[in-house]
Amino acid sequence: MSKKLIPSTIIPEELYVERNADVQLREIIRDMGRPGYILVARQMGKTNLLINSKRALEGVNDIFAYIDLSNKFETDRECFRNIVDTILDVNYEKLESISEKIYSNREKRKTVAHREHVSELRLILSEITGKLIINLDEIDSLTAAEYSDKIFAQVRSVYFERVNYSEFERLSYILSGVAEPSDIIKDKSISPFNIGQKILLGDFSLKEFNSLVEKTNLSLSEDVIGRIFYWANGNPRLSWEICSKVEDMIIENEKVDCESIDNIVSILYTTNFNRPPVDHIRTLIQSDTELREAVLSIYYQRMEDLSDKVKSRLYLAGILSSDYESGDIKIKNRIIEESLDMSWLLEISKQNTLSLVKAEEFFVNGEYGKASEIYVNIVDNPEFSNADQLNSSYKLGVCYSKLGENQKAINCMENKLFDKVGFRDIHIEQLYILGLSYLKQKNYEKSEEYFNQIIKEKPNDYYFIALINRASTLGKMDIEKHREQIIEINKEVVKQSLGDNIVAPEAICSAYYNLGTLSDSVDEKESFNYYLKSYESATNSYKLKPLINALDLDNGKFSSLWPKILNVLSSGDIIFDSGIEPYGMETSLYEISGLINIAIELDKVDDLNDFLENIKSYCLKEKSNFSTVLLEIAIHLLNSNKRGATKFILTFISDLDRIYVSPNDSFLSSKYLLFIDRENSKAGELYFKGFQNYTDSIDRIDVLLFEIKIMSLLNGGDVGTAVKYCDLIINQKGLYSHDIKVQLLTILLLKMRCLQKGEHKLEQAQELKSIIDKVKKEDLHLTHIDERNFESLKSEVIATIVAETPITQVIRKGKQYGRNEIVKVQFKDGLMQTKKYKYIQEDIKRGNCWIIN
Template sequence: MSKKLIPSTIIPEELYVERNADVQLRQIIRDMGRPGYILVARQMGKTNLLINSKRKLEGVNDIFAYIDLSNKFETDRECFRNIIDTILDVNYEKLESISEKIYSNREKRKTVAHREHVSELRLILSEITGKLIINLDEIDSLTAAEYSDKIFAQVRSVYFERVNYSEFERLSYILSGVAEPSDIIKDKSISPFNIGQKILLGDFSLEEFHSLLVKTDLSLSDEVIDRIFYWASGNPRLSWEICSKVEDIIIENAKVDCETIDNIVSILYTTNFNRPPVDHIRTLIQSDTELREAVLSIYYQRIDDLSDKVKSRLYLAGILSSDYESGDIKIKNRIIEESLDMSWLLEISKQNTLSIVKAEEFFLNGDYIKASEIYVNIVDNPEFSSADQLNSSYKLGVCYSKLGENQKAINCMENNLFNKVGFRDIHIEQLYILGLSYLKQKNYEKSEEYFNQIIKEKPNDFYFIALVNRASTLGKIDLPKHREEIIEINKEVVKQSIDDNIVAPEAICSAYYNLGTLNESLDDKKISFNYYLNAYESATNSYKLKPLINALSLDYGKFNSIWSKILNVLSSGDIVFDSGIEPYGMETTLNETAGLINIAIELDKIDDLIEFLENVKSYCLKEKNNFSTVLLEIAIHLLNSNRRKASKFILTFISELDRIYISPNDFFLSNKYLLFIDRENLKAGDSYFKGFQNYTDSIDRIDVLLFEIKIMNLLHGGDVGTAVKYCDLIINLEGLYSLDIKVQLLTILLLKMRCLQKGEDKLEQAQELNLIIDKVKKEDLHLSHINEQTFESIKNEVIATIVSETPINQVIRKGKQYGRNELVKVQFKDESVLTKKYKYIQEDIKKGNCTIIN
């Protein structure tokens, strides 16, 4: 037996085992839609994936170019030229005739770097009739360069250039590395890189691992095979190295059993931890607190604590398998699990100090996200005392409550209540958070139970606000039945606030506000108006806006006086619209703010409204660049409630903001919704369609509708070629990988069928669409904007197209002779059927105008 599993960067073709990623990559290259983005940890076979695609797919007229971006260049021009030079050097025979022209143009023309690059790409494409696939590897290395944004922006913009340069339909990119797409472009004021079709390079399945053994002629017992898979779980590098050692033992005619495999694993990986990928993973864990805490969360079974971004980072570090997106969150194999031993992790955590002091600092400053990240690790860390863990659980519950994560707040508080004896204030605060969390979850009976416990412990700091909230729960349970009791409770709170000063402003304000809403429901607007003003007067600045909005909605005639109060409240700086904390109680929601804006629009108070928006920008934001995001959410609230005039005003306002106040994504979305409201807005349409591939992660009904209108307008104008390009633009965004997407895109697929000229392409499109239609059930139509009647019309049109485009081959029956006066039935090309004597239609049959069908 000769050795086959030798250390090698490039796997020989005869030993290469294909995985699902190979299938995905082939599909992307064949479709030539959005670029592929291979998101993968190191040592997973990414380079061999690219090489295999080149072997399998590169035709004689194609060019597959591999560019290593880890090479450092001073400028973007040097980087662009390196890409072109590499393509020219490796494909000199194909591109000899244009090489000199490209080099000469660089000397003669002094164009900007990215335009020079576009020109050179076009020249290369003019020399080949096939595809140009550019593989950009190690893209995370490029992100360190100052000019990296320009390179990736250029890759993204090629897809817009397809409208101008049809040759770019034969150009696509495959990017690979360990950087998330959202992290590639650093400057958040320009377009993000979010157009890649993600390819997750997974481990071998057991079947694929068996395939590797077959290719290498390794004959092993089932027990040994299972033991290798037990340790490596199909990790390509680990499996290759273990099998290589097994191969050595077999060549020496020694016995191989499960104990042999365990010894190999121990020697290679779990004793010194100095071989890839284990050494790299441990280094990452030591230096990265977030990753380390995430691994601890997996061990503690706190999977819900892991954000999608952290899961992705764990995958890119080589700790999670590619199944992580489907919810399979576990350390990807036992070798890595052994190398990330719990005691080692805790020791590092201790060295890096999970500081209670730091958590308290974040907590007191209102940074509940950062505080919770520390508290969550202290709660289950045995290095901390039970007292520290109990206190951290309490603080963690407060953080979750502030962040609107109600079930997590309940879990922290309900099982870790402080003893009422000795810790009465904390105990009552915990009861209040439990009551409030259940109220937000609409579990009113449970909420009332906790508020009643607080009320029974009178006096305490939460007594009056608990009274008010108990009244709210009664209203939710049965308002008509409890109306009088609710009114009495709120009046009692108001009376107490007048008699003495022990009632908290939030409770007084809430009581007045509740009385306002209760009287409003009785259609007593004058009394309600006064209650709302009382709520405003008694509230702290952060609670004043809500009652003013309600008061104004009852009496537009008081606009000027109330509006000036609103502007004063905003200028106080106590209203924050981007705090990240869920508004509740007397805090103003963006939906309520949308109602206020609509009032100003209805009254044509444009100057006042602009002053309001300027106050929001100046005084009500933690971060200035959140301004457009806040306004966009307001505009969507207005649109969803069919207040289109106000929504259009806000969307137009957003689209005209200075760049420092608007993100590229918000600019795109504002134009999208603006075009939806105003189909004649050419400026919005231009911005939307130009930005579609950059800023659309998944399509929705509005996207489909806007593309429908655009494509139909192009067809009516006779521009069929561009109409097809727009069809492909939206179809290729996600690809037709699922029935849900196919249903959403039914009308676009139909329009593409209409665009195609008669012949094989039209027939093929109709047949593919018919296969989709056959799988669609009536209950699936909710995914699209079409109804059952429209669906039936589409179905009939597709069937008619298939019939009309299918060539009818006449069957000639040998020996059959028709008499001149014999009646025959024939079908003409227009599908009409006629029965006549043979002599009258003999010439039509010979010319192929009709076919005998009986």
């Protein structure tokens, strides 16, 4: 027996085992609709995946080019030229005639780098009749290059430029690396790289692993095969190496059993931990606190604490399987699990100070997100005392409450209350957080239960604010039933504040505010005065809300109230991008949108510009969040049908300097601006140019805007471009689900209309008919089509099928049909029936149907 499983970078074709990623890659290359991105941990078989696709799919008229971006270049021009030079060198026979022209043009024409690259790619495509597939590997190595953003921008632009250069429909990219492209972008004001279709390269299934064993001709028992799979769980490299050692034993006529497999695993991986990929993973865990704490969270079964980004990082580190997005979160195989032993992790964590002190520092500074990341790994950590764990659970609950994660706050607090005797203040604060969390969840009975417990413990620091929140709870239950009681509670708080009692400013201003709200339909003047008293009694953080209500009640007081509003903003005490959910007397962006609408209706544009400048200068933690805040306001306004104010804010965003607006927000603002102002050519250009890069899911607005664009092109006679826009939105997600097909019904109809008579038009109509047949009445909510229009659409599709389907018609001249003679007829809607002549005689005369063979 000769050895087959030798160490090799390239797996021989006869030993290659296909996985789901191979199928995905084939579909991407076949469709050419979007670029693909192979996101994969190291040593998982990425190179062999690419080689296999080239072997299987490259025809004589195609070019599959592999470019290793780990080769360093000084400029983007050098990098672009290396891509083209590699294509020319490897495919010299196919491209000999244009090589000199390309090199000559570089000397003669002094164009910018990306335009030179586009020109050279077009020349290459002019020489071949098939596909040009460019694989850019090791894209994460671009992090060291100043020009990385330009490479991504050029790849992105190819798909949009298909509208101008039809040859680019034969060009597509496959990118691969161990980092999300969006994480590599340096200039966040340019664009996150929304890379099309992601390919996650998974491990072998048991069936696929069995296929590998069969290909190697290893004669192994089911128990041995099962034991190898037990340890490696289909990891290609681990499986190959273990099988290679087994092959050596067979060649030496040694007995191979389950104990043999355990010994091989111990020697190779779980004793010294110095062999790939175990050594690489352990190094990552030692140096990366986030990854280490994520693995601890998996061991502690706290999966809800793992963000999508952290899960992706765990996958790219080789710790999670490729089904992490939908499957159970667990260490991908037992070899990795043993190499990341809990005691080793805790020792590293201790050495790196999984610091309670650091968590307290974040907590005191109001950085609740960062504090929670540490607390969550302390609450069940046996390395910490029971007191530290209990305190961390309490602080974690506070963090979650501040961040608006109410159920998590409840989980931290409800069964871990401090003792009321020894820790009364903390105990009452926990009761308050529980009451508040249940109130936000609209569980009013539980909320009132906790607030009543606080009220019974009078006096305490939370007594008056608990009264206010109990009144709010009663109002949520039934405001008319409890109106008098609610008024009484709020007046009692005001009365106590005017006496010798110390009442928190939040409780006082809330009481006045609530009285103003309860009075506004009865006595507007009294209500207005209550709002002003609320403003006067509040700290800066709570002053804005009563001013907004006062102005809404009496627009005539604009000149006196607006300076107060600007003054509150300039205090710097109101932050709109803090990540903390506004509640109570804190001002939400929804309320800000109402204030902006008032200013627009009063035509106070200059004052409104001052207001927005104050937000930009005083109310943000990060400048780049300004556009995100404004966009949320604009969406509130749009949902309230305040189109004038919406247009003002969206236009304001479009005029911002790049440091204040993210590319994604710029795209979304152009989308909504085009929706309310169809003649805005600038918004239209930005929207359609950015659609493929910034759209993760398609909504009704996208479909409507594309409909309008496509109809405009059709009316102008530009059918070819209209088809390209149809394909642009259809290919964005692909027709992979029923819901997407329903969403795109009108676009599919327009594409059918675009096509000329013939086979393709019939094929499009038949595909559309198959979709329509599965559409139910309740599906139409996914579209802007009502039932009547749906029936009209359906009729048009059927009529197209009838018109495009060749029909053999027999005309029997002079024949007289007997009334009871059986004939076969076809109706205009395509329906065929076999009946007695007497039943369809009138339909034939009217031309509703005709006799066929």
